[in-house]
Amino acid sequence: MPPPHHLFSCWDEVAERLRSAPAIALFLDFDGTLSPLCPRPEDVRLSGATRSIVATLARNPRIRAWVISGRRRADVRERSRIAGVQYLGLHGWEGRQEVSIKEESRRLLECLKDCARRMVERTPETWLEDKGLVVAIHHANASPAGVTRMREEIARALLPLNGSFRGIAGERTFELAPAEMGDKGTAVRHQLALAGRAALPVFVGDDAVDEPAFAALTGGITIRVGRPGHTRAHFRLAGVKQVRVFLERLNREIGY
Numbered sequence: 577m578p579p580p581h582h583l584f585s586c587w588d589e590v591a592e593r594l595r596s597a598p599a600i601a602l603f604l605d606f607d608g609t610l611s612p613l614c615p616r617p618e619d620v621r622l623s624g625a626t627r628s629i630v631a632t633l634a635r636n637p638r639i640r641a642w643v644i645s646g647r648r649r650a651d652v653r654e655r656s657r658i659a660g661v662q663y664l665g666l667h668g669w670e671g672r673q674e675v676s677i678k679e680e681s682r683r684l685l686e687c688l689k690d691c692a693r694r695m696v697e698r699t700p701e702t703w704l705e706d707k708g709l710v711v712a713i714h715h716a717n718a719s720p721a722g723v724t725r726m727r728e729e730i731a732r733a734l735l736p737l738n739g740s741f742r743g744i745a746g747e748r749t750f751e752l753a754p755a756e757m758g759d760k761g762t763a764v765r766h767q768l769a770l771a772g773r774a775a776l777p778v779f780v781g782d783d784a785v786d787e788p789a790f791a792a793l794t795g796g797i798t799i800r801v802g803r804p805g806h807t808r809a810h811f812r813l814a815g816v817k818q819v820r821v822f823l824e825r826l827n828r829e830i831g832y
């Protein structure tokens with residue numbers, strides 16, 4: 577699949593779709609999309625300018641806005657503090673909690689956490705984040721060989737669990753989560769069904785964990801942030817600054 581076109585090189589066509597849509601469902605990832613990445617997730621901050629433009633968009637009666645993140649919902653809400661948006665944490669599972677997690681999955685999760693802890697101890701430049709129902713191994717600075725070895729080990733650990741757990745491979749993390757939690761694709765489908773009216777979905781994300789949402793929204797406007805590469809998204813943007821420019825353009829197209 578060729579890399580997608582840069583969003584701004586197709587702007588006239590995109591702007592026309594945005595202007596003519598009866599409503600827009602705007603899904604924004606947080607880390608690497610609204611905010612620049614930091615080596616430690618606790619250091620990531622949202623700029624005032626980005627907070628302000630997303631809040632402006634969320635006040636528009638034609639727009640419904642979500643921030644959807646792999647972080648816990650309380651964490652991403654506290655970091656964002658944008659009036660008028662809905663927050664979806666743990667890739668969207670926190671936000672549709674009628675899906676309960678089986679007792680068996682919770683028990684297995686504790687075993688997987690022990691396994692992940694041992695793996696991290698053996699692999700330099702990796703660290704473990706316990707997000708409750710999800711465990712994340714951060715490996716942004718680890719050697720490619722170390723990451724490959726770890727992924728193989730995780731795959732072996734997951735094999736006997738018959739699909740009851742999923743490995744979620746991001747660019748900088750590897751996460752383990754109960755399969756019933758779903759992914760960002762499950763989450764956006766659910767939110768669009770709840771919203772109940774015909775809205776043009778727009779999804780902006782920077783990571784492999786955003787790909788299920790791109791795949792779920794083939795009729796929408798999907799944008800992958802970062803280096804051009806393999807993606808299901810229709811368009812790309814180079815980085816966080818261009819995301820803000822896009823949000824400002826969106827506001828100009830459909831402002832009051």
Ligand SMILES: [Mg+2]
Pocket residue numbers: 605606607608609781782783
């Ligand atoms: Mg991200």
